[in-house]
Amino acid sequence: PENDAALLVSDLSVGYGQTDVLRGVSLRVDAGSVTALVGPNGAGKTTLLRAVSGLLPVKEGSVQFFGDDVTRLEPFRRAQQGLCHIPEGRAVYRSLTVRENLQLQASPDRETEAIERAVAAFPILGDRLGQQAGTMSGGEQQMLAMAAAYVRDVRLIVVDEPSLGLSPVMVDKIYEFLGAMATGGTALLLIDQFVDRAMAMADAAYVMRRGEIVFDGEPATLMAGDVFDHYVGG
Numbered sequence: 431p432e433n434d435a436a437l438l439v440s441d442l443s444v445g446y447g448q449t450d451v452l453r454g455v456s457l458r459v460d461a462g463s464v465t466a467l468v469g470p471n472g473a474g475k476t477t478l479l480r481a482v483s484g485l486l487p488v489k490e491g492s493v494q495f496f497g498d499d500v501t502r503l504e505p506f507r508r509a510q511q512g513l514c515h516i517p518e519g520r521a522v523y524r525s526l527t528v529r530e531n532l533q534l535q536a537s538p539d540r541e542t543e544a545i546e547r548a549v550a551a552f553p554i555l556g557d558r559l560g561q562q563a564g565t566m567s568g569g570e571q572q573m574l575a576m577a578a579a580y581v582r583d584v585r586l587i588v589v590d591e592p593s594l595g596l597s598p599v600m601v602d603k604i605y606e607f608l609g610a611m612a613t614g615g616t617a618l619l620l621i622d623q624f625v626d627r628a629m630a631m632a633d634a635a636y637v638m639r640r641g642e643i644v645f646d647g648e649p650a651t652l653m654a655g656d657v658f659d660h661y662v663g664g
């Protein structure tokens with residue numbers, strides 16, 4: 431049913447200046463489920479995530495978050511409602527320490543608890559609480575970005591290329607964590623070039639091409655035979 435959607439994007443058109451990048455995009459992320467969005471470079475995946483979190487204005491269409499129309503809501507209001515956007519690359523405050531990055535996300539009376547929870551989820555961060563976030567490795571920074579979302583108790587995470595440039599071991603850890611978040615009831619909208627990994631975790635799949643959704647269905651259907659190549663390749 432409609433009200434089970436964590437995210438409901440309807441007929442969305444978004445562009446930069448006069449250029450339309452997304453045309454009539456509709457997409458749904460069920461509460462507590464994982465949706466993967468894939469497609470060739472330049473298809474508009476990042477643009478969609480920016481429109482969802484409010485970083486880009488919408489020309490036409492709407493964005494609903496757990497039944498509320500947030501199409502015109504400022505990004506920080508969406509964040510307050512439990513929407514977390516983890517952009518590609520280093521989504522941390524680089525000049526702040528790990529501890530400060532986590533404290534920023536937690537409510538003032540629960541900072542200690544938040545840091546304990548983050549460290550329990552990512553033990554690596556425990557040894558680095560006093561370190562400047564910008565001096566950590568790419569994988570460690572990605573973990574910090576995830577941990578910061580975790581301590582905020584978000585309801586939906588939209589995450590852009592979480593494994594980009596990371597070693598396979600780090601990618602495993604990131605995915606293990608995303609899986610744990612999903613199991614805990616957080617909805618995920620995931621973009622990843624590692625299509626196999628993304629689809630292995632996903633409950634639903636979308637393919638975007640040239641600003642339009644060209645496939646919407648089960649991950650298993652997309653990964654069977656030459657379906658994926660049909661939509662993403664040729």
Ligand code: ATP
Nearest residue numbers: 446447449451469470471472473474475476477478
């Ligand atoms: P990738 O997988 O390469 O990251 P993507 O699917 O995320 O690609 P977007 O980054 O959303 O694609 O880009 C979609 C289109 O919008 C591209 O043609 C891109 O050049 C264009 N675009 C992105 N950002 C801007 C901007 N700030 N100004 C103008 N055009 C932009």
